[in-house]
Amino acid sequence: AARRSLLRIYQMEREWAKAIDCARRLERDAGESHGVAIAHFCCELVDAAVARNDLDAAATHLAEAFAADRRSLRATLLAGDLAARRGEREESVRHWLRLNELAPDHLPLVADRLSLAMDALGRRDEALNLLRRSLLDSPSVDLLDVAFRRSADWEGAAAAETLLRDELKRHPSLLGFEKLLAIRSAAANGDAELDLLRNLIHSQTRRIARYRCGKCGFRAREFHWQCPGCTTWDSYPPRRVEELDAAA
Numbered sequence: 001a002a003r004r005s006l007l008r009i010y011q012m013e014r015e016w017a018k019a020i021d022c023a024r025r026l027e028r029d030a031g032e033s034h035g036v037a038i039a040h041f042c043c044e045l046v047d048a049a050v051a052r053n054d055l056d057a058a059a060t061h062l063a064e065a066f067a068a069d070r071r072s073l074r075a076t077l078l079a080g081d082l083a084a085r086r087g088e089r090e091e092s093v094r095h096w097l098r099l100n101e102l103a104p105d106h107l108p109l110v111a112d113r114l115s116l117a118m119d120a121l122g123r124r125d126e127a128l129n130l131l132r133r134s135l136l137d138s139p140s141v142d143l144l145d146v147a148f149r150r151s152a153d154w155e156g157a158a159a160a161e162t163l164l165r166d167e168l169k170r171h172p173s174l175l176g177f178e179k180l181l182a183i184r185s186a187a188a189n190g191d192a193e194l195d196l197l198r199n200l201i202h203s204q205t206r207r208i209a210r211y212r213c214g215k216c217g218f219r220a221r222e223f224h225w226q227c228p229g230c231t232t233w234d235s236y237p238p239r240r241v242e243e244l245d246a247a248a
Contacts, residue, residue: 003022003025003026003029003030004026006022007019007022007023007026008231010022011041011231012231014044016041016042016044016045016048017041017045019037019041020038020041020042020064023037023038023041024038035068035069036068036069036072036233036234037233038064038065038068038069039065039066039068039069039072039074039075040065040072040074040225040226040233040234042061042062042064042065042068042075043061043062043065043072043074043075043078043225045057045061046058046061046062046065046075046078046082047078049061050081050082050085055082055085055086058078058082059082062075062078062079062082065078066079071102073099073102073103073106073234074225076095076096076098076099076102077095077096077099077106077109077110079095080092080093080094080095080096080099080110080113080114081113083095084113084117089117089120089121090121092113092117093114093117093118093121093123096110096113096114096117097114100130100134104134104137104138105138105140105237105238105239106238107134107138107140107143108140108142108143108146108238109223109238111131111134111142111143111146111147112146114127114130115127115128115130115131115146115150118130119154124154127150128147128150128151128154128155131143131146131147131150132147132163135147135167136170139167139170139171139243140238140239140240140243141173141175141176141240141242141243142238142239142240144164144167144175144176144179145179147163147167148160148163148164148179151163157183161180161183164176164179164180164183165180168180173242173243174201174242175240175242177201178198178201178202181194181197181198181201182198185198210240210241211223211224211236211237211238211239211240211241212236212237212241212244213227213229213230213232213235213236214235214236214237215227215230215232215235216229216230216232216235217229218230219241220236223236223238224236
């Protein structure tokens with residue numbers, strides 16, 4: 001019991017190396033399983049190493065994360081990021097596509113950089129097809145945002161608007177409708193009433209463009225692997241509040 005309390009303290013103090021050692025002792029002495037948490041602790045060390053530009057140390061911590069949890073979504077995402085920092089574009093794409101295979105609902109977390117990396121490798125059509133297919137299989141307003149921007153840049157405004165309208169028919173959302181209003185407002189040459197409607201919608205979307213912890217309900221503008229409220233790992237679904245409420 002004392003060691004479990006100590007593990008919580010180490011996490012609160014962000015003493016990740018000590019947390020790893022403590023968790024491993026609990027596994028050995030109490031027969032508990034802490035692989036998922038240890039992988040997250042290692043990923044925290046990866047982030048710290050990358051921040052100081054020590055990519056070798058980051059790679060070492062990343063290997064430790066996979067040793068603790070070989071299906072770690074966070075480690076898979078970071079493996080792609082680390083490969084990208086090293087200029088290994090093919091390798092980064094491979095890791096990010098694996099993330100999509102392991103958990104398609106997490107694709108929005110990497111969709112932006114994945115699609116750009118695939119484009120740089122001459123795989124633009126494949127990237128567009130992936131985004132469109134993922135919207136059908138695992139709809140997400142964040143994924144829609146990336147797909148809309150890529151379609152606008154690579155196929156033109158008309159194609160992007162068509163994609164947006166089709167997705168709104170399948171999965172209506174205020175966040176998606178706000179984007180459509182932005183397009184219409186730009187084409188309306190200063191329609192005051194349309195601008196007013198867009199501002200009203202925007203005031204509503206600011207409240208729902210958040211992620212929510214599935215355990216304690218803590219809301220945040222950014223996705224977190226560990227809830228800032230209850231400190232639970234992997235408690236944030238990678239979907240916005242509006243989508244979660246609609247699904248419920």
